Amino acid sequence: MIIFSQGLMRCNPFLKNELTSLENQDHVSFNKMLGKHLAYLSAVKAKSFILALNNGKVAIIPKNNKG
Incomplete structure (x- = not known):
């Protein structure tokens, strides 16, 4: 659980700031920060829903991809 929570803190761009502001x-x-966190969550959910509808055909592929 410690490894999971450390990864969660590093990957989320707003969680650390939220906890710091709660401590203070x-x-x-x-x-x-909570508003930004919820907006980020909504954008990720919408993007995953759209990609799921069309099997990822509209996904942006990085230009330096060699595959």
Whole structure:
């Protein structure tokens, strides 16, 4: 569980800032970070839904891909 939570903290761009603002009891900063976190979550969910509908045919492939 420790490894999982460390990975979660590193991969999420807003989680660390949210927890820091909670520790400092800065509610304004926490609300801003929570809003950004929810917007990020919504965008990821929408993107995965769209890619699932068309089997990933509209996915952007990096230009330096050699496959």
